[in-house]
Amino acid sequence: MSEWAPKRFWKSADILITDHGFGVVLDGRPVRTPAKAVLHVPSRSIAERIVQEFDAQNERIDPRTMPFTRTANAAVDKVAVQHADVADMLADYGDSDLLCYRAEAPDELVARQNDMWDPLLDWAARQMNARLEPRVGVMHAPQDTAAVTALRKRVHALTEFELAAFHDLVAISGSLVIGFAAKAQFKPIEELWAASRVDETWQQEQWGEDEEATEMAEHKKAAFLHASEFMRLLSVQTSD
Incomplete structure (x- = not known):
């Protein structure tokens, strides 16, 4: 522009x-x-x-x-001119999805991650035949090839307009599963945003609010909510 x-x-x-x-x-x-x-x-x-x-x-x-x-x-x-490249880039999140990397401690954070993230992984397994497994720590551990492949096929099946919105849903949240959950309206978008911010919210509760970080988070949230609304409106049928 x-x-x-x-x-x-x-x-x-x-x-x-x-x-x-x-x-x-x-x-x-x-x-x-x-x-x-x-x-x-x-x-x-x-x-x-x-x-x-x-x-x-x-x-x-x-x-x-x-x-x-x-x-x-x-x-x-x-x-539209690089659909396959964009789809591949986003599909790669499936092998390192935010929801799969869990804290070892403290117990309160572990419980919060389990409560907010397990239902999303269960939904992906049930609705998309893609069971991603959580692990403790931040070191990368490959996911099951069949699950990653199932998610990749779904990403490549998105239209260019869906993929444009999906890009922000996934890149901002760090989670391919959250992106698909937003597209399917599995949970209210505010809940999905909160799920993507579990670790940041925990840190803020422990150490207090950082003004710059809060401002950046608000910008990201606005973009995330917009992407969800754009995706939703793609499926709204209105008369000519």
Whole structure:
């Protein structure tokens, strides 16, 4: 979006039905991505959010206030042209998933990890035929090949728009399982965010809040919640 004109130049933003789904037009002219492709999304609900982001701009455009536009741009410009590479990168999290690396002590932290992480691993085993096993410590220990392969196939089956949102769900949480749980809406997204922050929350409780770390966490949380909403809206069916 750095290539966009910094000043607002349009009066109205509207949705346009296209051969690829839904586009957005500014005073009748199609919105283009930073790579100059015509922007399109498969869901009217997402197109509506993008229109709202354009409508909300004041005299100068602020890309930070346009997360749906950014994610759609990423899907078209980046993920679509290197889908396999992005899918492989995210699938690799399955062999080193956050949920599998447990503390040895103290007992309170161990219990909290077990309570919040075991149900997610059980869900993955039940719903995706992918049993990932926890281990104590931070040293890498390979997971069962069949489980990792099952997860990898599911990642590669995602569309470019799903994968764009899935990227943030996984990369921010550090967990492929949490990413899939968010996509499936297995638990409320706030609970999944809390599950990804068990260790950080514990440290904060023991040593107090660090202002810089808290601010960074809030930015990550906002991106995580946005990715979940983008993924959810991909499946929302609305009339033309």
